[in-house]
Every structure is written in structure tokens, then in C-alpha cells.
Amino acid sequence: MNAAPQQLAEAFSRHEFETTRPYLADAIRWNMVGSEVISGKENVVNTCQQSVRYLADVQVNFMKCRVIAGDQHVVVESLAEYTDPQQQLSKVASCDIYEFADGKIVEITSYAVEIPLQ
Template sequence: MDVIVDTKIEKIARAFSSHRFELALPELADDIVWTRVGDAPLIGRKAVKKAIERTAADLAHVTTEFQRFRTVVGEEAVVVDSLARYTDAKGDVSIVASCDIFDFDGEERITEIVSYTVELPS
């Protein structure tokens, strides 16, 4: 079996979807659009940066365990499918299934993200 080396776009997508936003932030296109299905889209680097900073702050005291984390990579797109268990400081648990679809431009910058998330019974 051949060993497959992660491409740059896969590394960026995996960083974003695993909440390592500091690695993905420099790779956001200025005109990025992030659609979290069910919410209004966030348009532009500034709006997306603000949202991920808020998410990072919310997760600062939460333990995240990925029970599933896989990627599918195309030429200019990456899909990340995950199942995560979040445990807060009080011990409350949330289990979330998510799928993030990333589109990249020719310079390997994220131009669009579509995120589907569902909280499951814990």
C-alpha cells in the first residue's frame, strides 16, 4: 500500500475542522464565504476571523475528543467528516457530528466553507 502524504490544502482543512484555527487563519481568502447550514453566511475574512475567535474562546475550557476524523481530498476541495465528543469544565458532554466542505483557489487559500453540524444524544 502506498503512503499518501497530506497535501497543503488537506492540512489547512484538517487544522480548521479540528479547531486549530491559528494554522488555518492565514490561509483564508479575503472574500471567503462560510455557510454554517441553518445560519446566515459569514462573508469576508474579518467576519470569519471573528467567528473562529469566538469559537476558540468557547472551546478554551472544553476537552475535545475526535471519535471519527477523516478527509476526502480533490484538486481544489477538501471534505472533513468528523464526530467529536466535547466535555466542558463541569463534566457536561456534547457529541457533535459535522461535515466541512472547503473550496480553495489556485493559491491554496480557502475561498468557501460549507459546514453541516448536528448535535447527537450523548
Template sequence: MATIQEVAEAFSRHRFSEVYPFLHPEVTWTLVGAAKLVGQEQVVQACENALAELARSTTQFLRFKTIANADSVAVHSVARYVDAKWQSSFVSSCDLYEFTQGHLTSITSYTAEVDPDTIA
């Protein structure tokens, strides 16, 4: 069985299918400033939509740091996305995960496109 840290890291690395078995039926995913998804069905659909978009690009993680305790995990990452036309974008994100009895119950995601020259 995967640890909560492994589940959270898989989600932050866009390996969503690995996370689906751990989603609580009433999971919430708050995309700060954009949307709040409620329930396994909405979260899985959003993940599948994201995977379809990601299939048109490559992803390179430049930073990936995790902090975990007994029932929560925080993942901070900076990723470089390159599309088919070789155009790059850099995104910094912080995902906060909450678990109850091994089930992922809450995700809060903060994301911002960043200037690559500001990445330390």
C-alpha cells in the same frame, strides 16, 4: 507550505490560527441553518469566538475522515466535548472546503448534536 488537505484538517480540528494565512480576503463560511459569514474579518472573528467557547471544554475526536481532490476537501468528524462540569455533548460535523490557487475561498459546515449511542 501546507497542502489544502492540511489546511482543511487544521480548521476542522479548531486550529484556526494555522488557517488564517490561507484565507482569501472574500472567503465565505456558511454555517448551514445558522449564518453566512463573508470576508476574512467575519470568519476570523467567528473563529476567535469559537476558541473562547472551546477554552472552557475539552475536545476528543472520535471520528475524523478526509476526502480531498485538487481544489476541494471534505472532512467528516464526530467530536465529544466535555465542559468544566463534566457534561458531555457529541457533535457530528461535515465541513466542505473550496480552494482557489491555494487560498481558502469557501467553507460550508453542517453540524448536529448526536446521541452517543448512535455513533458507530
């Protein structure tokens, strides 16, 4: 499968990690601003697998997902509600900036903020 950068970026931001796995560069760098920087495909894949395990029991509702694509960069802005098994709700606004080279994701910069519930 040969996916467009816009499709890959949106899939990753929507937690569809298996779809994007073949398109991660070996030397990928994922900067989770204010948290950590993950370097290397194996480490990024491990982080994604941890996220998948956590999300297995969580209902995710994307309320907004806007994609802006350029030649080598794609930006995905999203707003999502997460409901855990105890029915506790959280709302997260995020922005992921993807850089591509030779059809692969080489860098991701992620900003995420939990929004107070009203």
C-alpha cells in the same frame, strides 16, 4: 509555510484556527448550514476567535476525522465529544466542505448535528 489543502482543511475542522488564518481568502464565505453565512476574512477570523474563547475551557475528543481531498475541494467528516467545565458531555457529527483557489480557502460549507447521548 506552504500547507497542502488537505492539511489546512483538517486543521480548521479540528479548531486549529491560527494555523489556517494566513490561508483564508479575503473574500471567504463560510456557510454554516441552518445557522448563518459569514462573509469576509475579518468576520470569519472573529467567529473563530469566539470559538477559541469558548473552547478554552472545553475538552474536545475527536473520535473520528476522515479527510477526502480533490483538486480544489476537501471534505472533512468528523465526530467529536465536547466536555464542558461542569462535565456535561455533548457529541457532534460534522461535515465541512472546503473550496480552494490559489492556495487559499475561498468557501467553507459546514453541516453539524448534535448526536443524542446513549
